[in-house]
Amino acid sequence: MPKASARSVSAADPASASALPDTYEAAMTELDQLVGQLESGDLPLDQLLAGYQRGAQLLQHCRDKLQAVEDQIKVLDEGTLKVWKPQ
Template sequence: MPEEMTFEQALKSLEEAVAQLEKGQMPLDESLDCFEAGVQSANLCRKKLQAVESRIETLMKNADGSFMTEPFGEDDGQD
């Protein structure tokens, strides 16, 4: 079984699919195959970004000097 692409590989594959489709020079069947590959690459990118987002945590220092973690993306309403 082939190894899953990295985010960077999937993004490059998506960019290449978009570039090919934008040229508009492929036959319909090839265009459809290219579009399907692009959708798969986009889905893989989304999946990997969601996985990374769920892992990112921001360290917050408490008044007593200890550290706590806070899930990435949570806003406490302060700027």
């Protein structure tokens, strides 16, 4: 998956905790960076909790974006989600 930004994400960055990224790709990039930080074991306990909470927000944001696209596809396909068959 392409990286949307080279910006480093800190689990304890209060600015990143308030606003969600505009795009699915940016949210996935931030989530990927955050998971790396959480898995590293280098964060203090309070930052682990903040990082986990931010990760949950980002995950829900990504799911919501995917659901919105799926709903649009259903409308375009007259209410049924069809199996995609590559040609």
